[in-house]
Amino acid sequence: MKRNLPQFLTTRPRITPTVKLTISYLALLMALSLILTIPLYRSSTGAADRGLRSERLYFEGANPYSIGPNYQQIELGQVTGFHKHLLNELITLNLLVLLIGGGLSFYLARRTLSPIEAALAAQSRFAADASHELRTPLTAMKSEIEVSLRDPHLPIAGARELLKSNLEEVAKLEALAGGLLRLARHGNERLPLSPVDLSEISAKAISRLSVAAEQQHVSINMADVSGTVLADPDALLELTVILLDNAIKYSSAASEVKLYAKRHGAIIDFTVKDTGTGIAASDLPHIFDRFYRADTSRSKVTPGYGLGLSIAARIAELHGASIDATSKLGAGSHFTIHLRAAGTQPKALPAKV
Ligand code: ADP
16 A cells, blocks of 8 residues: 655655755865874874883883883873873864864855856746747747638638738747847857947948938937947947947937947947937846847837847957946937947956856
């Protein structure tokens, strides 16, 4: 007959990585402590034995007839007493090492594992977000196709409509895959930095987005862009295109987007400014997070997956630069990259992720 045992007896306790690492550190510490204490015990008891022996020899030499069995008993008592005392001291010392070492090992294990755990959590969050975003257009396409297939007399116009809608979903999937690929590409590369003219980069970015700007009736002004920065030209162009594309997307018709650069010592601040929808203060701290989109009516009708700014932040990071945003809802936004001016000492690049 199968008896129902309590759960804690039937399930094996899960040993967490922190506990495993703590045990490893502690085992190492205890092994070291024992390696030191065993020879210490041996050498101390040996020295004590030798001391007593020479004392005895001296005493025997000086007074040969007064030594009786009593002396040997006293000697034996002294030696075993000393051995015991030393052993107790060393055991206490090792217990202390075990206790303090246990706490220290746990602290070190937590410190070692917490960045790894954070990276793993971010990785699985990213995979979950990416899968969710990929599934949404696929589900839409699947249900449309299923409904159409159930209709035995699907008119040609209906079929065309279905294909058109599916094509839109495929375009979304293509854009998402492109964004994910760009994110992955900027994961581990090391960027070769060279002097890059900001006005050249701005002009290229504007020409790439001229059609989008025209469609939105947005004009772009780059009159105040000057300066040469240390950058990778392709990556800096990609970053500028992301910021400019957003500025156009979130601008109202007939408004102006401005690019300008200002030098502060060794740093050149390169800014993209718009007078569009702006970003709420509650959204601002999150806009550089992957897949984050502010929940505004504009975001709902504007295509995007919330990947652009996270790619922009990664590119800035690979330049040893930072990027920040200031914005006011309804008034517009400024996105500024703080780049190192060419000819100045390059800053150490961040450690590879
Ligand atoms: P998306 O593809 O959604 O534009 P981004 O990562 O580029 O993704 O931007 C994240 C969110 O930040 C956007 O969804 C939008 O809500 C907000 N945002 C970015 N740039 C601007 C801007 N210039 N003006 C207003 N909101 C912006």
